[in-house]
Amino acid sequence: MDVVLETRGLTRTFGRVVAAEDVNVQIRSGERVGLVGPNGAGKTTFLNLITGYIRPDRGRILYRGTDITGLPPRTITRMGIVRSFQIPQLYPGLTVLENMLLAIAARSGRGMDFWNPLRREHEVAEAMELLAAFNLADHAERPVGELPEGGRKLLDVAMALALRPAVLLMDEPTSGVSTRDKFEVMEVLMEVLRRSGVTTLFVEHDMEVVYRYAERVLVFHSGRVVADGDPQTLFADAAVRRAVLGWE
Amino acid sequence: MKLHRLGGLILIVLFVGLGLLLPGWSRFLLTLALARGLLVLGVVLLMQAGLVSFGHGLFFAAGAYAVGFAVRDLGVRDAFLVAILGAGAGLGIALCIGPLLARYRGIFFAMLTLAFSMILYGILVKAYRITGGTDGLRIAPPAFLGWSSPEEHLGSVLYLFTLAATAGMVFLVFQYLRSPLGYTMRAIRDNEVRVEYLGLSVSRALYLAILLVGAMGGLGGALNAMSVGHVDPNLVYWTTSGEFVFVALLGGTGSVFAPLVGSIVFEFLRTYAYKYIPYTWQMGLGLIMLAILGFAPGGLWTLYELIARRMSGWTWSWKRGA
Amino acid sequence: MEQLAIILMDGLVYASWLFLISAGLTLIYGVLRILNLAHGSLYALGAYAAASAVLFYFDRGLWPPGSYVALLGAALIIGIVAGPLIERGLLRWIYGRDPVYQLLATYALFLILEDGMKLVWGVNPYYAYRPYGLLGTVQLGGIPYPGYSILLIGVALLAGGGLSLFIRFTRIGRLVVAIIHDPEISVALGANVSRLFLLTFTLGTILAALGGAFTAPMISVVPGLSVEVIVLAFAVVVIGGLGSLEGSVIGALLVGVVRSLMVHRIPELELFAIYLVMALVLLFRPQGLFAIEEVRRV
Numbered sequence: 030m031d032v033v034l035e036t037r038g039l040t041r042t043f044g045r046v047v048a049a050e051d052v053n054v055q056i057r058s059g060e061r062v063g064l065v066g067p068n069g070a071g072k073t074t075f076l077n078l079i080t081g082y083i084r085p086d087r088g089r090i091l092y093r094g095t096d097i098t099g100l101p102p103r104t105i106t107r108m109g110i111v112r113s114f115q116i117p118q119l120y121p122g123l124t125v126l127e128n129m130l131l132a133i134a135a136r137s138g139r140g141m142d143f144w145n146p147l148r149r150e151h152e153v154a155e156a157m158e159l160l161a162a163f164n165l166a167d168h169a170e171r172p173v174g175e176l177p178e179g180g181r182k183l184l185d186v187a188m189a190l191a192l193r194p195a196v197l198l199m200d201e202p203t204s205g206v207s208t209r210d211k212f213e214v215m216e217v218l219m220e221v222l223r224r225s226g227v228t229t230l231f232v233e234h235d236m237e238v239v240y241r242y243a244e245r246v247l248v249f250h251s252g253r254v255v256a257d258g259d260p261q262t263l264f265a266d267a268a269v270r271r272a273v274l275g276w277e
Numbered sequence: 278m279k280l281h282r283l284g285g286l287i288l289i290v291l292f293v294g295l296g297l298l299l300p301g302w303s304r305f306l307l308t309l310a311l312a313r314g315l316l317v318l319g320v321v322l323l324m325q326a327g328l329v330s331f332g333h334g335l336f337f338a339a340g341a342y343a344v345g346f347a348v349r350d351l352g353v354r355d356a357f358l359v360a361i362l363g364a365g366a367g368l369g370i371a372l373c374i375g376p377l378l379a380r381y382r383g384i385f386f387a388m389l390t391l392a393f394s395m396i397l398y399g400i401l402v403k404a405y406r407i408t409g410g411t412d413g414l415r416i417a418p419p420a421f422l423g424w425s426s427p428e429e430h431l432g433s434v435l436y437l438f439t440l441a442a443t444a445g446m447v448f449l450v451f452q453y454l455r456s457p458l459g460y461t462m463r464a465i466r467d468n469e470v471r472v473e474y475l476g477l478s479v480s481r482a483l484y485l486a487i488l489l490v491g492a493m494g495g496l497g498g499a500l501n502a503m504s505v506g507h508v509d510p511n512l513v514y515w516t517t518s519g520e521f522v523f524v525a526l527l528g529g530t531g532s533v534f535a536p537l538v539g540s541i542v543f544e545f546l547r548t549y550a551y552k553y554i555p556y557t558w559q560m561g562l563g564l565i566m567l568a569i570l571g572f573a574p575g576g577l578w579t580l581y582e583l584i585a586r587r588m589s590g591w592t593w594s595w596k597r598g599a
Numbered sequence: 600m601e602q603l604a605i606i607l608m609d610g611l612v613y614a615s616w617l618f619l620i621s622a623g624l625t626l627i628y629g630v631l632r633i634l635n636l637a638h639g640s641l642y643a644l645g646a647y648a649a650a651s652a653v654l655f656y657f658d659r660g661l662w663p664p665g666s667y668v669a670l671l672g673a674a675l676i677i678g679i680v681a682g683p684l685i686e687r688g689l690l691r692w693i694y695g696r697d698p699v700y701q702l703l704a705t706y707a708l709f710l711i712l713e714d715g716m717k718l719v720w721g722v723n724p725y726y727a728y729r730p731y732g733l734l735g736t737v738q739l740g741g742i743p744y745p746g747y748s749i750l751l752i753g754v755a756l757l758a759g760g761g762l763s764l765f766i767r768f769t770r771i772g773r774l775v776v777a778i779i780h781d782p783e784i785s786v787a788l789g790a791n792v793s794r795l796f797l798l799t800f801t802l803g804t805i806l807a808a809l810g811g812a813f814t815a816p817m818i819s820v821v822p823g824l825s826v827e828v829i830v831l832a833f834a835v836v837v838i839g840g841l842g843s844l845e846g847s848v849i850g851a852l853l854v855g856v857v858r859s860l861m862v863h864r865i866p867e868l869e870l871f872a873i874y875l876v877m878a879l880v881l882l883f884r885p886q887g888l889f890a891i892e893e894v895r896r897v
């Protein structure tokens with residue numbers, strides 16, 4: 030199968046902390062990959078590196094064979110690699126709907142449009158449809174600042190989805206979301222992603238979610254990828270469980 | 278939408294009537310208030326992105342001196358041409374300093390704009406052979422497409438001209454603010470990281486805003502210069518820029534009309550204040566600013582909104598453009 | 600050769616002055632995270648107070664060299680009175696607020712102080728040049744040089760030295776450094792932070808007033824000093840990196856020497872010297888020479 034995303038020898042330190050060390054990963058088209066590991070293992074750093082938020086000290090990042098190392102997030106996003114955030118990155122001064130509409134406008138190439146209104150009927154319809162999928166439709170006209178944590182988390186993911194990514198990176202998409210909503214939303218989300226063949230990487234602490242929705246799991250520890258395989262095999266491995274996941 | 282247009286139309290008719298009925302000196306003040314309102318509108322626009330410009334006099338003076346030079350050196354007297362030249366001068370300055378300014382936020386942006394305006398002030402004062410130094414330049418009354426207004430009607434004609442230009446700009450800004458790019462400005466204030474992660478360029482959006490604001494400021498400067506008939510370096514002195522910021526705060530950011538309302542109130546306030554408290558004018562401004570910051574961050578527009586909430590429907594507001 | 604020496608000397612004098620006006624600004628920013636736009640007004644206050652003090656002093660016909668104590672006293676009084684008044688009265692209400700809000704609030708303060716000074720001292724210039732003349736000229740390797748300029752260098756050295764001793768060897772000083780490097784610490788500090796902020800702001804005010812006071816004998820003290828000073832101080836601080844004391848020393852020296860070079864060689868460009876240095880530094884290190892670039896966690 031064709032490799033979409035590849036990292037070679039990715040390394041990054043913050044002072045004395047090694048947040049990524051010689052990370053070599055190949056992601057194939059359409060794969061759904063779970064990223065797991067204890068706090069501070071370097072999962073978020075990995076996403077930050079891929080999307081150009083921080084630069085690696087060493088190593089390369091290839092997207093469909095093109096070197097994208099050192100490109101800014103904006104350019105990488107436009108190439109189709111889109112992410113959502115561990116700490117929701119929203120516009121608290123705008124309403125939920127406006128947050129979505131801006132994402133949709135950006136995707137439709139209207140980012141620099143200074144004449145036509147942001148609210149266009151078909152774009153509003155699209156936004157509402159997406160919001161509905163994330164159980165947010167009722168909050169559409171509320172300022173984001175008033176949304177509870179779980180709602181903001183979901184909106185963050187919804188905005189990423191609105192960009193129609195080729196590769197979607199999600200950083201703990203459902204942390205802070207109530208257990209009831211969690212599986213409901215994940216079910217819809219993963220189904221959409223599967224159907225549209227979006228290559229998906231998601232960081233997740235809830236192993237049940239990983240087990241259900243990942244075809245492949247990367248285990249991070251101290252900035253390294255220490256295990257890589259399908260969830261069944263990996264979670265059966267006692268060493269991985271004890272040392273890395275903290276399970277018995 | 279229809280109702281919004283109607284609201285705008287009513288306002289324009291109202292202003293036309295007002296200008297023609299008012300006595301000369303208050304019509305003159307109203308003209309200045311509208312011209313300066315364009316600068317304030319620019320300040321408010323940048324504030325949407327979280328940027329405070331303490332050097333808006335830069336664009337004001339650029340437009341004004343462009344008029345001065347055009348009249349003196351090129352013999353251009355046509356108001357339309359002169360207005361375009363003024364806007365062009367503001368745009369030119371914005372083109373040059375925009376790329377640098379667009380990289381900075383917060384205090385950096387504020388101080389850089391202030392520094393640029395002080396540099397221009399220095400140049401205007403020192404290059405007196407070209408600029409007339411602190412004396413400035415006199416500007417002959419403009420003509421309108423070959424027609425010279427009789428002396429006694431010049432004030433009214435200039436008022437209508439300024440009103441038309443201002444109305445045009447307000448409409449432009451209104452369109453801009455409810456467009457994706459306009460929303461991007463507010464998004465930048467809230468979260469630049471996510472703007473970039475939507476694939477949008479923060480610096481490009483800001484640069485475009487600075488260009489718009491620069492051209493609009495230049496136009497304001499030109500209109501102001503035509504009515505006053507004189508330009509001098511005070512146009513770019515920090516006190517002038519400071520007043521724009523003050524009026525922006527006074528009017529509030531509730532609507533595209535707020536800066537104009539603020540500007541009108543301010544212009545009349547100042548005329549009286551100069552009479553009664555010439556030495557404590559700045560202090561008064563400072564105290565009022567603190568009061569607004571502390572008790573009414575929305576500015577005068579909050580008052581208006583309190584009243585208008587009942588008859589809501591036809592105002593143009595920033596937040597809900599459509 | 601001789602000219603080079605003069606250029607360097609002039610540069611050093613100017614740098615001393617720049618350090619005095621910018622050290623307080625950067626210190627206050629580092630700890631309180633507020634860029635005080637009224638910093639230039641504190642400088643002007645110092646200058647006015649010093650001018651009045653000196654004139655008063657000589658009116659009494661007192662021992663002339665004692666006028667330097669009058670300068671120092673004026674600066675201290677301004678710092679100790681205005682500092683706490685402003686911190687308690689205004690700044691503490693705006694800590695942690697939106698930067699736009701803080702900017703506007705200190706700008707308002709600047710406007711108020713500007714006219715406040717006009718009310719107290721009027722609009723006519725004050726000439727308090729006697730302390731300047733007292734020191735005559737000294738011979739520096741055969742070159743005559745104004746003694747008062749040497750004194751200014753001394754004052755800057757003392758202020759800088761005192762500041763670095765305070766920071767290195769007192770408990771509060773070390774706390775100040777810790778907060779500059781990691782603002783989160785101030786949250787953990789709880790109630791004590793209020794006193795620390797008060798102290799820091801007062802210290803910064805004293806530095807600004809000191810700069811004004813010792814400049815007063817060299818200039819005519821008139822309204823409008825403040826704006827130039829705040830812009831220059833900001834430029835110096837930005838070159839070094841906001842919040843960095845070492846940075847403000849380097850920034851002051853850099854700008855001082857470049858300006859002096861321009862004054863002697865290309866006087867037309869003198870006005871732009873500082874902005875040129877600032878633009879160059881910001882082009883290559885947008886966060887300034889000494890500040891660390893911080894990445895916001897997402």
Ligand SMILES: Nc1ncnc2c1ncn2[C@@H]1O[C@H](COP(=O)(O)OP(=O)(O)OP(=O)(O)O)[C@@H](O)[C@H]1O
Binds near residue numbers: 046068071073115
């Ligand atoms: N911008 C930064 N500056 C300094 N240190 C950082 C920065 N970003 C990450 N680190 C450090 O790098 C290490 C890896 O952090 P990272 O956020 O990637 O972990 P993580 O696996 O996402 O953890 P968590 O599950 O808690 O989100 C941590 O020790 C963290 O403190």
Ligand SMILES: [Mg+2]
Binds near residue numbers: 072073115200
């Ligand atoms: Mg993380």
